[in-house]
């Protein structure tokens with residue numbers, strides 16, 4: 200038996216598993232190890248701040264993966280490429296071929312106090328926690344009599360003008376205002392400030408798109424501050440590199456991610472500045488040709504997107520099948536991903552091939568993209584439940 204072990208039940212790992220299962224390779228035993236029993240579709244996390252069901256984001260592995268794939272809920276701690284083992288919290292897995300797809304984790308670039316004093320949006324639990332926090336802060340604000348404390352409670356700082364920062368800002372302000380209305384209080388003193396170190400939002404997009412998103416955020420009432428680098432964070436707010444202070448009781452960090460630290464446990468693995476593994480044209484690790492890296496952990500031109508992770512998963516399954524059947528190797532062709540970035544209700548900025556769409560039509564396209572993602576991952580009959588946020592399995596939100 201040839202043992203294929205996949206670490207990570209996200210877009211990359213799950214696609215590799217599903218595609219390998221379809222290929223029905225002789226004498227292969229495939230195991231997928233993930234620390235969660237579901238895949239998280241991060242693309243809909245902003246909707247959870249709005250109050251939509253976490254079931255839109257959490258797709259149980261039991262219904263995604265075919266029966267031929269062994270599933271293990273375990274957290275991989277380290278990898279021994281000589282013994283060819285993955286050491287999990289619960290048990291050790293031995294592999295002949297290893298596919299690593301544990302995704303990414305927040306990176307704070309060494310900014311003092313940021314890891315302790317900020318929250319992030321990297322899971323369904325995080326998104327639900329953001330919603331609860333916003334509501335709690337506004338409720339506390341309504342009760343607070345000390346003006347300084349009251350001001351801080353109503354202020355939300357979002358750091359990072361990339362897709363996650365834009366999506367989160369566009370949800371936090373309307374939610375805070377709605378909560379204030381429900382409590383019969385004025386919205387004066389409630390603010391969301393989005394800080395971006397570059398001179399425009401979404402620096403990886405075209406300038407026209409950055410400008411459209413900036414105008415949209417302004418129209419929503421969000422204060423956007425460009426060329427604003429943060430030097431430290433504390434319980435009362437952030438200090439900027441130029442010495443300015445911004446007071447706020449809530450700081451959301453969305454400005455950086457790095458590859459999962461599991462990669463650091465693999466001896467002789469060359470990592471780039473973002474902790475991603477340097478890979479060859481077959482997505483293999485040069486020193487360890489039996490280890491493949493997919494998704495956010497691979498130093499490929501478009502990693503950091505679910506679309507890339509899905510393509511990587513496909514590609515690696517093709518390579519493994521070709522090796523197994525002694526057929527010619529496929530060629531890796533990185534494809535520039537499309538994007539659809541929501542900013543508040545009924546508005547998205549979409550880039551799809553030559554098409555650029557902004558506004559309500561973009562929001563419709565964004566939801567169509569969600570259906571497309573569900574189609575890639577779920578069996579047909581499960582798609583309506585996921586799209587409508589109806590339960591497909593046990594709750595995924597950690598209280």
Ligand SMILES: Cc1cc2nc3c(=O)[nH]c(=O)nc-3n(C[C@H](O)[C@H](O)[C@H](O)COP(=O)(O)OP(=O)(O)OC[C@H]3O[C@@H](n4cnc5c(N)ncnc54)[C@H](O)[C@@H]3O)c2cc1C
Pocket residue numbers: 206207208209210211212232233234235237238239240241242243244245273274275276300301302303320321362363459461493494495496502503504505506507508536539
């Ligand atoms: C808020 C947000 C919105 C996004 N929106 C979009 C979007 O609209 N479009 C888009 O293309 N991309 C989007 N992305 C990026 C996209 O989600 C990621 O690029 C993609 O999920 C990467 O896939 P992956 O398989 O590498 O990692 P993940 O999908 O993160 O999967 C990693 C898996 O590994 C598991 N894992 C982690 N550590 C261990 C361990 N030690 N042992 C076992 N298992 C482990 C995790 O639980 C997870 O299941 C978004 C990301 C965020 C945070």
